[in-house]
Amino acid sequence: MTPASVSLRATVLCLLACAGLAAGDRVYIHPFHLLVYSKSSCDQLEKPTAEAPKDPTFTPVPIQAKTSPVDEEALWKQLVLAAQELESEDKARAAVLGMLVNFMGFRMYKTLSETWSAAKGAVLAPPALFGTLASFYLGALDPTANRLQALLGMPGEDQSCTSRLDGHKVLSTLQTIQGLLVAQGGASGHPRLLLSTVVGLFTAPGLRLKQPFVQGLTLFSPVTLSRSLDLSTDPDLAAEKITRFMQAVTGWKMNSPPTGISPDSTLLFHTYVHFQGQMKGFSLLPGLREFWVDNTTSVSVPMLSGSGTFQHWSDTQNNLSMTRVDLSKNACLLLIQPHHASGLQAVEALTFQHDFLTWTKQLSPRAIRLTMPQLVLRGSYDLQDLLAQAKLPTLLGTEANLGKISDANLSVGQVLNSVLLELKAEDGQQPTESAQQPAGPEVLEVTLNTPFLFAIYERDSTTLHFLGRVANPLSVV
Template sequence: MILCWFYPGCNVLETQITEGTAGIVLVDSIYFRMLLRVTTVLLVWTTLVVSERVYVHPFYLLTYNQSSCDELNEVKEETLEEQTFTPVPIQAKTSPLDEITLKDQLVSFGQTLDSEDKTRSIEVGLLLNLVGFRMYKMLREMMTSANGALLLSPFGLFGTLSSFYLGSVDPTASNLQTFLGVSSQDKSCTSKLDGNKVLSALKAVQSLLLAQEKKGSSSLLLTTMVGLFTSPDLRLQQSFVQGLSPFANAIYSRSLNLATDPDLAAKKIDMFVGAVTGWTRKTRLTGISSDTTLLFTTYTHFQGAIKGISLLAEPQVFWINTTTSISVPMLSGTGIFQYGNDISNNFSIIQIPFNENAFILLIKPQDADLEKIEDFILSQDFSSWKKHLSSRKIHLTLPKLLQESTYDLQKLLTYTKLPKLLGEEAKLSKISSVNLKVGKVMNTVLFELKESQEEQEKQSPGVPLEVKLDSPFFFAVYEKLSKAYLFLSRVTNPLTGV
């Protein structure tokens, strides 16, 4: 495994990105050249986990160049304090999100990407995959859910960590850089990650995923919202909040009393998010510490429909295990998809397009342990999948999905034996000049797979292969050019979500 990680206006700062994407050509050669240049170096971390393996890679498009270094040195000599602001109270009137407009803006932004932007997206895609695969396994170990379901967004996780990197100074910045996958041994300026470039590359990944979507269409949506909830007296650095806009196409900074009644504060935050987004969520925020001064929340919403896949009139049987079944809404349709059958590892895989850039991989076990299949899949280079897939006419039946997953990144870091990375000792002066007490760092994922509103295309002659996902399975959503995996999930009960 190639692994290099861990890094883990004022009231105007309610930002919605204004820009999205043209046709993209898959550039496998760039990806392979990047991998071939990887040099493995074993580092012993004194501040991080001992004996972790860190691999050095020339992510030159994501680091500072010499001219940027000179500008940074000039800024350091200035004595003026950076402009700060106090977030408006949480009860301030707020306009609701328009997700279709936000999607259209990302599509338009994608049309401005040049070759360097696309190569940078490949670099950040490699990093977020490596961090995401590892954290999926960590989250799987940590979860105690009886049904064993799991949903993680490597994109959302990586973006949250990169956001904290943007707001940190050394030694926290160096530790976060290592966590994110880039060696911090070399202390020169040009070896340091440029947080703004990383977050801009994440914006490119989002726009590439949506590249082929029509204006005003809701068949494929990807919305990222960041909420910064602070104590009333906390002032945030304006440049930090503005710097988050490439990662999140909606940013809200709000203040409220977190100390007197934390449970009431949690209810107010849930009500605010619900009013702004309109999303129906099952999980509720709990356990805010009374000494918290900043709560950082990331919400990633995905909605996708596979062309030609419709909702069956009657619920179908889904086997939770060999003895227990339930009735669930099912989607079904016939199409030409990429298909492969791995006999030695006992699973089959179907690659299905949402559009020319966005795909979902469906992995169906065949009398095999799902966890072992996940470990095998998440240890493989993405490009190796292509060699085992071929076009096949398939009649596909799978559950209609409405999944939700929420976890506290602080707890996940603690489980990973890195409790101090974003803890009380973290140096986050680029977020606020006062000492922060970061309470929770919440990542919420809302994932919807639904029926298509488009008519099914006329099918070619021939008997299709019947594939029915009527028992626990694994899926992943990825973008073709960057090869970034945006979502990973194990589905064990379509009715309960995660």
């Protein structure tokens, strides 16, 4: 095992030792067994058989082929169904996987933030990152599978089957975690939170993919689109075609993906995530309001306002304040504001760490009038670049053994994660008297009109679904 893998394993074990703090005082004894192959599954896998039939394969249809548009409400219903009537073991598995997802998210966020300027906004979806890497694990054979398992934070005690990560369990648990986030509780009706994940597999013409691999991806993303196109003659044109195709299918206006598709690529793996939330009790204020990018520069942006009892904490020692807004029964929006705008990066480095959610124990109820920008955030990242920055440039390179994806020698190009996050006022909500009149002396005014950080997490599994920085609301629209 490489030194990096040993270090990662030690860190994760330390995290699990603190699982009671990270998951609401719940303690798990050796929880990894929830994510590996069971003894009965291993017995079945290792049972000697006659000549094993080859996995069926197929050639993706050309990108010009017509496709039905994505039905986001149908995807929401699937997620809610996946999170219903969970057994205690299912909930424990979600909590364990949530810790691994969070650790991956913090690690990759730190890697990304080292390349950002202080004035750049960002949004990252840790479950999408984890799910993309877990998808490659599903399609990998050793030694690549072993290295991916270490990266995902799952220590392999030995090379036995019962120490191997079960990729199908991981992907289905990710779907459960997504369902927990958007489940409304109470009366059914039009969902206030939508979370949709779409995977695009783009291949060179003639490349055959294995059906079991692509079918397995639907556990993570019910909409998995496999399409072929010429990636070598004009890579920039290929990128444009992919962007037009995905926008036509989803209707989402994503950031333009990073350019530079290698002409020798035979497989591109793109994960697209759309989150849309309506903030109950919040209204869109009339006109535009000032958001101060720095001490001398402001921009005019639409603002939301809402009054109520929110969880809040002001930490004078670390010069930050936290305010939590419940988006639904399970989903929480945490807003982190430096007391001084110039301290954003210091607060970011301090808070976005593995013990981040333990800070929420300091929150207490407070009557607040909260004003913040309406958010439409976009981010697009190539995991190949992230892996290179994390000193793992060859993990998905030409030497990678991805024999469960295709029998061909794959050349993996872009491994893209694109995020579109929207937070808006509740439909039909009009400005209330409390939003229009000055607050009383007992009501705390919290106004986010300078750069701030945010996180959206799911209460039960304590999984962080989104991490981000809002440095200038207009720069990310």
